[in-house]
Amino acid sequence: MEIKLREDIKPLSQFRSKPAEVLRQLRQTQRPVVITERGKPAAVLVDMDDYERQREKMELLEAVLEGEKDFREGHYQDLDQVYRHTRPWVVKK
Numbered sequence: 001m002e003i004k005l006r007e008d009i010k011p012l013s014q015f016r017s018k019p020a021e022v023l024r025q026l027r028q029t030q031r032p033v034v035i036t037e038r039g040k041p042a043a044v045l046v047d048m049d050d051y052e053r054q055r056e057k058m059e060l061l062e063a064v065l066e067g068e069k070d071f072r073e074g075h076y077q078d079l080d081q082v083y084r085h086t087r088p089w090v091v092k093k
Helices: 012-017 019-029 048-072 079-090
Strands: 009-011 033-037 040-045
Touching: 009 012, 012 019, 012 033, 019 033, 019 040
Parallel strands: 009 033
Antiparallel strands: 033 040
């Protein structure tokens, strides 16, 4: 998501004095807003839906990385073992 420097970077003083305006911009543009303190980036505000999507992606990435680590360390089962173990749950009698 691209940030427009002139629009999406706000000093902390502006956020303090007009928080509703900053949140309205965030919702309308669907772009993050960077809050600066003493001229340096201090925080990034993102829409709640975007935040949740980012968290879901991060959790998936972490699970994939953990799976790759397990595989490298030899912690896995071959497909036949998995099939024998899960078949009773998948196939109803």
